[in-house]
Amino acid sequence: MVKRTSLSSNYAVAYAVKMADVDVIAAYPITPQTHIVEKLSEFIANGELDAEMIHVESEHSAMSATIGASAAGARVFTATASQGLELMHEILHIASGMRLPIVMAVASRALSPPINIWSDYSDIMNARDTGWIIYIVSSAQEAFDTIIQAYKLAENKEVLLPVMVAFDGFVLSHTFEAVDLPEEEEVRRFIPKQVTWYTLDPENPMTLGPLGPPEWYYEFKYQQVVALNKALEIAKQVDDEYGKVFGRKYGLVEPYRLDDAEIAIVAYGALASTAKAAVDEARKNGVKVGLLRLRLFRPSPVEEIAKYLENVKAVGVMDRAISFGAPYGGPVFADIMEALYMKGVDTLLSSFILGIGGRPMYLHDVLTVINKVKEIAESGRRTIETYYIGVRE
Amino acid sequence: MIEIRWHGRGGQGAVTASQVTAEAAIIEGKYAQAFPEFGAERRGAPVKAYTRIDEKPIYIRSPIVEPDIVVILDPSLLVSEPVLDGLKKNGWVIINSKKPVDEIRKTLGRSDVKIARVDADTIALQILKVPIVNTAMLGVLVKATQIVSLDSIIDAVSRRFSERIAKLNIEVVKKAYEEAEVSG
Amino acid sequence: MAKSSRYVPPPSTGWRKLPIGAVIPWPGNSEEYKTGSWRTLRPVIDQERCIRCAICWMYCPDAAIIELKQEYTTKAGRKYDKTYVVNYDYCKGCGICANECPVKAIKMEPEVK
Ligand code: SF4
Ligand code: SF4
Numbered sequence: 001m002v003k004r005t006s007l008s009s010n011y012a013v014a015y016a017v018k019m020a021d022v023d024v025i026a027a028y029p030i031t032p033q034t035h036i037v038e039k040l041s042e043f044i045a046n047g048e049l050d051a052e053m054i055h056v057e058s059e060h061s062a063m064s065a066t067i068g069a070s071a072a073g074a075r076v077f078t079a080t081a082s083q084g085l086e087l088m089h090e091i092l093h094i095a096s097g098m099r100l101p102i103v104m105a106v107a108s109r110a111l112s113p114p115i116n117i118w119s120d121y122s123d124i125m126n127a128r129d130t131g132w133i134i135y136i137v138s139s140a141q142e143a144f145d146t147i148i149q150a151y152k153l154a155e156n157k158e159v160l161l162p163v164m165v166a167f168d169g170f171v172l173s174h175t176f177e178a179v180d181l182p183e184e185e186e187v188r189r190f191i192p193k194q195v196t197w198y199t200l201d202p203e204n205p206m207t208l209g210p211l212g213p214p215e216w217y218y219e220f221k222y223q224q225v226v227a228l229n230k231a232l233e234i235a236k237q238v239d240d241e242y243g244k245v246f247g248r249k250y251g252l253v254e255p256y257r258l259d260d261a262e263i264a265i266v267a268y269g270a271l272a273s274t275a276k277a278a279v280d281e282a283r284k285n286g287v288k289v290g291l292l293r294l295r296l297f298r299p300s301p302v303e304e305i306a307k308y309l310e311n312v313k314a315v316g317v318m319d320r321a322i323s324f325g326a327p328y329g330g331p332v333f334a335d336i337m338e339a340l341y342m343k344g345v346d347t348l349l350s351s352f353i354l355g356i357g358g359r360p361m362y363l364h365d366v367l368t369v370i371n372k373v374k375e376i377a378e379s380g381r382r383t384i385e386t387y388y389i390g391v392r393e
Numbered sequence: 394m395i396e397i398r399w400h401g402r403g404g405q406g407a408v409t410a411s412q413v414t415a416e417a418a419i420i421e422g423k424y425a426q427a428f429p430e431f432g433a434e435r436r437g438a439p440v441k442a443y444t445r446i447d448e449k450p451i452y453i454r455s456p457i458v459e460p461d462i463v464v465i466l467d468p469s470l471l472v473s474e475p476v477l478d479g480l481k482k483n484g485w486v487i488i489n490s491k492k493p494v495d496e497i498r499k500t501l502g503r504s505d506v507k508i509a510r511v512d513a514d515t516i517a518l519q520i521l522k523v524p525i526v527n528t529a530m531l532g533v534l535v536k537a538t539q540i541v542s543l544d545s546i547i548d549a550v551s552r553r554f555s556e557r558i559a560k561l562n563i564e565v566v567k568k569a570y571e572e573a574e575v576s577g
Numbered sequence: 578m579a580k581s582s583r584y585v586p587p588p589s590t591g592w593r594k595l596p597i598g599a600v601i602p603w604p605g606n607s608e609e610y611k612t613g614s615w616r617t618l619r620p621v622i623d624q625e626r627c628i629r630c631a632i633c634w635m636y637c638p639d640a641a642i643i644e645l646k647q648e649y650t651t652k653a654g655r656k657y658d659k660t661y662v663v664n665y666d667y668c669k670g671c672g673i674c675a676n677e678c679p680v681k682a683i684k685m686e687p688e689v690k
Binding site for chain 1 (some may be wrong): 588590591592595596597598599600601602603604605
């Protein structure tokens with residue numbers, strides 16, 4: 001029986017990890033993620049989860065221990081944010097390069113300096129090219145569901161890659177809302193424990209993580225390219241299967257009121273949720289606007305992006321991170337532009353930056369964006385400006 | 394959609410109250426959201442928290458600037474914090490105060506809002522033996538506004554706390570519900 | 578990938594045929610890699626001088642000193658129940674053994690005379 005309860009995204013993640021019956025958790029506390037690991041410690045202490053909690057001295061060690069445990073055949077989990085993800089960066093590549101199905105939650109947070117514990121997606125954007133699969137979710141329910149999907153995807157034999165599930169620090173991590181929790185049994189049936197990857201086993205010795213000289217290295221990197229591309233297809237399958245069993249599916253991108261839209265905005269994370277309210281509001285005033293929410297950041301769902309944005313006159317991409325020195329705009333803007341250009345979709349693109357370092361993102365901020373996109377559509381002229389919404393002069 | 398803004402001081406339980414209210418709405422099959430004003434929490438410092446309740450899914454995730462209801466857990470905040478900012482016309486002020494409603498209205502300087510109050514300090518000290526007034530405020534809130542039923546609040550309180558603590562807090566909720574002075 | 582132990586994929590192997598993650602599931606295949614070809618000087622043990630202390634055996638970074646259960650009697654009549662020899666398949670010629678030998682029983686001699 002499904003149990004409706006009220007949980008923050010942090011707690012929703014902890015429940016998902018418990019239901020996934022992980023064997024090893026290695027983590028270092030960092031705001032705004034800490035509640036996840038606290039809750040998991042509680043589950044272990046009261047016997048609801050039979051797992052080993054490794055208290056490490058840094059995030060670098062957290063990921064290293066996670067890799068070790070995964071290489072020994074354990075189902076593993078860790079969580080981090082911000083500076084923690086940065087400190088982990090070196091090891092992120094090792095996790096993906098070694099093809100270990102690690103699942104990590106990231107309560108996204110801005111980077112120092114100045115010190116800032118609030119939400120933006122600078123941390124996630126820096127992890128873009130690490131070879132991880134990266135989801136960005138928009139609600140506590142989706143955080144729960146995506147962690148379960150992440151294990152299924154990561155451990156798929158054709159994928160075998162680590163998965164990050166990111167959500168806004170505080171705005172989602174600390175917000176309580178309704179979450180339907182399925183039966184633990186049902187979750188465990190959906191992601192049965194099968195060791196599908198190469199593991200360390202004294203009975204059957206092998207070498208993990210050896211030297212890859214020039215005559216071998218390239219082939220292994222190409223394998224990762226192929227696996228990440230394959231992950232697009234498998235992620236869709238997993239989402240469909242999940243939908244059949246649990247009654248909720250999300251797609252790799254989520255279109256909102258795009259059917260008859262003349263202009264579109266693109267967003268991810270909590271902002272995409274507020275953006276739905278803004279789209280509703282703008283539509284009341286006769287603006288034919290729709291929203292495309294990006295759920296899977298890596299690998300990039302190029303086909304879906306092109307399909308949903310093909311017929312609009314103008315697209316405004318809202319980024320929660322700054323890509324310093326980039327030719328134009330924010331990091332996801334660059335992705336959308338690349339996808340549309342390569343797919344031959346000709347539309348008027350513009351880039352908007354907002355919600356940096358936890359700056360609140362109000363309905364009117366999104367309405368400002370929608371109005372600007374509408375203006376651009378009406379003028380029919382390409383803009384080369386990146387709009388920093390709400391920055392004080 | 395009903396939007397509530399909670400004003401308290403670190404340690405009074407404003408954040409918990411915002412969550413219990415959301416949980417009560419969820420128990421009733423409604424949609425709800427509860428979140429604190431994000432930042433480092435310090436005992437005694439002014440804190441804000443927010444609750445949204447609706448019959449439809451709630452998409453908006455920004456802080457509440459034009460609340461329908463403000464709940465003030467500490468009367469001293471009336472002078473130090475802009476607690477009434479953005480409060481809608483005909484909105485509610487739910488306040489922990491020993492003073493009668495008429496006197497409170499004079500201090501607020503707003504004739505276009507409804508007021509409900511209870512002496513939450515005394516109730517909390519009497520029953521809980523600690524000055525944690527959040528559950529007393531829940532009693533006044535539901536009596537005045539009926540955004541959720543008293544039963545749902547009691548249900549949510551019992552889900553939130555351990556059995557012993559829940560029992561005491563339910564007593565607090567009921568007592569505050571009875572003693573609340575409501576001026577529509 | 579159930580190749581016999583010590584399999585080494587040929588240099589022409591494409592990405593499809595390689596185990597993912599650069600895993601080497603053929604245990605012990607580093608034995609196929611003969612580091613002996615790196616040598617310019619070779620250690621030669623003087624069995625007469627050697628006092629069987631095993632220091633060279635411990636120090637050799639390539640485990641190229643082998644301890645044999647083989648008796649040896651010196652000209653002076655001293656009896657040993659083991660003998661240390663060099664495995665020239667893997668000895669890289671680093672000279673550590675010669676440096677560490679407490680009785681200077683190991684000499685480094687040119688590979689090509
Ligand atoms: S020369 Fe170096 S590699 Fe060769 S036996 Fe001596 S210590 Fe070992
Ligand atoms: S270190 Fe010298 S004396 Fe000792 S075992 Fe080796 S060769 Fe013999």
